[in-house]
Amino acid sequence: MIGAATDRFLLGEFLAQWGPFARHDLSSSDSETLSLAGLLQVASAENAARWNAHGFAYTDPRGHLRLRTAIAARHDHLAADQILCCCGAQEAIYCVLQAILGPHDFARDQHALLLLPIYQPSELALQRLCEVTGIELQEADGWQPDIDRIEAAIRPETRLILMNYPNSPTGASLDPDRLDALVSLCRRHGLWLINDEIYRQTEIVQPGGRAPMLADCYERGVSINGLSKGFGLPGLRVGWIACHDRALLHHALIVKSSLSSCLAASSEILAEIALHAEPRIIATQRAIGLANLHYLRECSMGFTDLLELDQPRNLAFISCRYLGDDSAASFATRLVRDAGVLVLPTILWRSSLAPVIQDCVRLGLGHTRCRTAIEALAEAWNAIRIAA
Ligand SMILES: Cc1ncc(COP(=O)(O)O)c(C=O)c1O
Incomplete structure (x- = not known):
């Protein structure tokens, strides 16, 4: 039961x-x-040769430069050093939450807002770090963030808002106007806004248009994504954090280093191949x-x-x-x-x-x-x- x-x-x-x-x-x-054969079929001659020749030495802890360059190219104005590769999207969420919220005295001086529903491991990771207020999305409002309710829940010690759009299980995408309002609110209060965007590749664009990725529209916006869902490559275990703020990524890297040294060398090459063949x-x-x-x-x-x-x-x-x-x-x-x-x-x-x-x-x-x-x-x- x-x-x-x-x-x-x-x-x-x-x-x-x-x-x-x-x-x-x-x-x-x-x-x-x-x-593997299908993926190699869409590889450039150069990447196919790299695949055949690659060894199994440690790689760059942030993710191979070529891979981070390919991820950055999906964004409007991000460079490779504004990307941190992780072992799947979930590790990326864990690292960024820890980077913002830890290490501090639990519950004493930090608070976060969580828009629900959300993938439970994300909720659990956040609840282990600080006091959390959950704000449930309402079907009658198209599952959009309720700006007034969010504003009313903000406290002086609130550090971040975590959400998942396109959302599972509702499927709802973020309305661009609502995102604008949410970003303005976060900016006024100096909050980090983290969005798990793992279902972005499979969203059906709604009549109101498509919201931008968070890292492209807010200096404290964090986009989490990866190859596990729309790309159909969960076994590669490649996810990432995209964000303007290099200092945040530096802290996230320190957290990540306590989990694993680097991605698998094979996964990095295959992930780069997949990203080049994204369309x-x-x-x-x-x-x-x-x-x-x-x-x-x-x-x-x-x-x-x-x-x-x-x-x-x-x-x-x-x-x-x-x-x-x-x-x-x-x-x-x-x-x-x-x-x-x-x-x-x-x-x-x-x-x-x-x-x-x-x-x-x-x-x-x-x-x-x-x-x-x-x-x-x-x-x-x-x-x-x-x-x-
Ligand atoms: C919303 C959401 N985020 C993250 C994940 C985990 O992604 P990954 O396998 O890349 O860690 C899942 C997996 O089901 C998910 O549904």
Whole structure:
């Protein structure tokens, strides 16, 4: 059963418990993975030669210069020394939080704001460092940051705001006007604003337009990203921190050095290859997500009494309201136990700080295998209906 949220990574526990029962996986939010051969096919001749010749010496602790240059090129005005590579996006978040908040006396002189829902490991990392106020995003407001509520929660000792846009599990992207207002607020109060942008490559741009990456629009803005989701390369373990402030990155590097010396040399070359081929890789991944989204919408006509699909906001996953009599969590458990279809109830994003959506499930869209999983979901629902 899914229990209290404090100091537990509920999503990880759910996957550990039910993953072995899953024959049809609709839980993932990453994209179709590329094979090594597939990645090398899109490499320049120079990078293919580097791949064949590379050894396994220690590399630059900040990430190979070529890799950081490729990441910086994705931003408007950042240089390679304004990027710090980490082992995945989660390590990047951990390092930047520690760099801003530690080491200090816990709870005495620091406070942070957390916009919810957010990936639980980020919440746990922050709660270990200081007092945290959670501010839940509201569906009625399109899951946008509520500037007045945020302002009211700011204290003299508040140091930062942490958020995740495009957001999981809601899929919501940040509205550009709301971002402007949030940046002005942070600037007035001298706050760091950290955004986990890991789902940016798969977002569906909404009519209001696309918000810029935080590091491109605020001098104390920190963009976290990596190759784990839209690129379909979570096994490379390449994430990064992008930020104007070199001093912050220096502190983050000291934290990172206590975790690992450097990235894997192989991952650095492959990551650089992927970044140079970004338009091609992302276009392919988005086409898979889009095809699955269309198919899900088609199939969902048959179970409108079960799930109400949210408006499409991201091609990595979609949130759906569960309309059955029991809870979304017990539906998800029954589905995987009886039919082998794995979906994630949004209660897995539960927070000890504020209520988050509980009556929804998140369905992954990023893999070609999702098509048969969607069929299995429809079949399972028909079977339940016949049995009822
Ligand atoms: C919002 C969010 N941030 C970070 C991560 C972790 O990314 P990585 O595997 O690159 O550490 C995840 C993984 O599911 C996630 O959903």
